[in-house]
Structures are given as structure tokens and as C-alpha cells.
Amino acid sequence: MEEPEMQLKVKKVTDKFTESLYVLANEPSVALYRLQEHVRRSLPELAQHKSDMQNWEEQSQGAIYTVEYACSAIKNMTDSSVYFKSIDSLLKHAIAVKDQLNAAQGRSNVAQQAKNPPATS
Template sequence: MEEPEMQLKVKKVTDKFTESMYVLANEPSVALYRLQEHVRRSLPELAQHKSDMQTWEEQSQGAIYTVEYACSAIKSMTDSSVYFKSIDSLLKHAIAMKDQLNAAQGRSAVAPQAKNPPGSS
């Protein structure tokens, strides 16, 4: 009676051991198959995302360059306010001199007519 019972226990142990060995032997390949399946499914989408990100990066770099260029232009404009003030004062001075010349020409044009007596021409 002990022998059939022992054989049954040995068979159970060997079956469990065989099943464990089968699982251990196949588990890495199943895991690798699942990884390969996942990569095959998600790789095209990831490649598209990468391409989109590169396009957005290029557009962003262009926009950043434009903004930096505009900022430097504005800064140089604010730095040139000294020159604009100088130009403004020079223009005002030129206008005042022109007014003085016009006034002087107006007086000199009126003065010769006053020197000649009427009817002397």
C-alpha cells in the first residue's frame, strides 16, 4: 500500500517540477514576445510623436529667434532715444534760424521800399 501512495506522491512532485520547469523555461520567451508585440504596436505612434516634436521644436526655435530679434531691436531703439532728442533739438534750432532769416529778409525787403520816395522811379 505504501508503494502506490509513494508513486502517486512522486508523480505529483515530478508533475509540479515539470510544470515549474516548463513555466520557467517559457516565461522569458513569453515576456520577450509580449515586449516585441508592444514595441511593434506602439513604435509607429512613437515615431510620429517624435517627428511632431521635432517640427514643433523647429517652429519654436524660429519663434524664439524672432522674439529675441524684436527685443534687441526695441532695446536699440530705446538706446537711440538720446540721438532722437539731439535730432529734435537740432531741428528746433534749424526752424528757429529759418524764422530769423525769414524775419531778417522781410525787414530788408521792406526797408528799401521805404527809402525810395513815392513817384521817384
């Protein structure tokens, strides 16, 4: 082979090799640039989504607390039915005793009137 032709082939090979090395050397920085670009574009939207999710979580926690409190109040009301039944029976007993006292007082008044008739003028 001739010298100029060989030099041309060597130059082509070295140019391709140099280009390959240049691409390989710059590939990580290009990738990092693309990542940085992607993060810069998507980060504000992701931050907004995070903020929204935190707000929804707080609202959900408040609603859960309210429901748990309401369930607790209802459970306490059903547990208190025993006390209401006791109060009901005590009130019925008190009414019966009052009726007995009224009846006894009425008999006492009738007996006293029979012993001491009213004076007629």
C-alpha cells in the same frame, strides 16, 4: 506503502517538478515575447509623437526667435529717442536761424528801398 501507490506519488511529484521547471525555464521567453509584442504595437505611435514634438519644437524656436528679434527692435527704438530729441532741437534751432535770416534780409530790403526810392514816371 505499496509499490504502485508510491510510484504514483513519485510520478505526481516529478510531474509537478517538471512542470515547474518548464514554467520557470519558459517564463523569461514569454516575458520577452510580451515585451516584443508591446513594442511592436506601441512603437509607431511613439515615433509619431516624437516627430510631432520635434515639429512643435522647431515652430516654438522660430516663434521665440521672432519675439526676441521684435523685443530687440523695440529696445533699439527706445534707445534712439535720445537721437530723435537731438534732431528735434537741431531742427528748431535751424528754423529759428532761418527766421532770423529772413528778418535780417527783410530789414536790409527796407533800408535799401529807403535809400533808393523807386523812380516815378
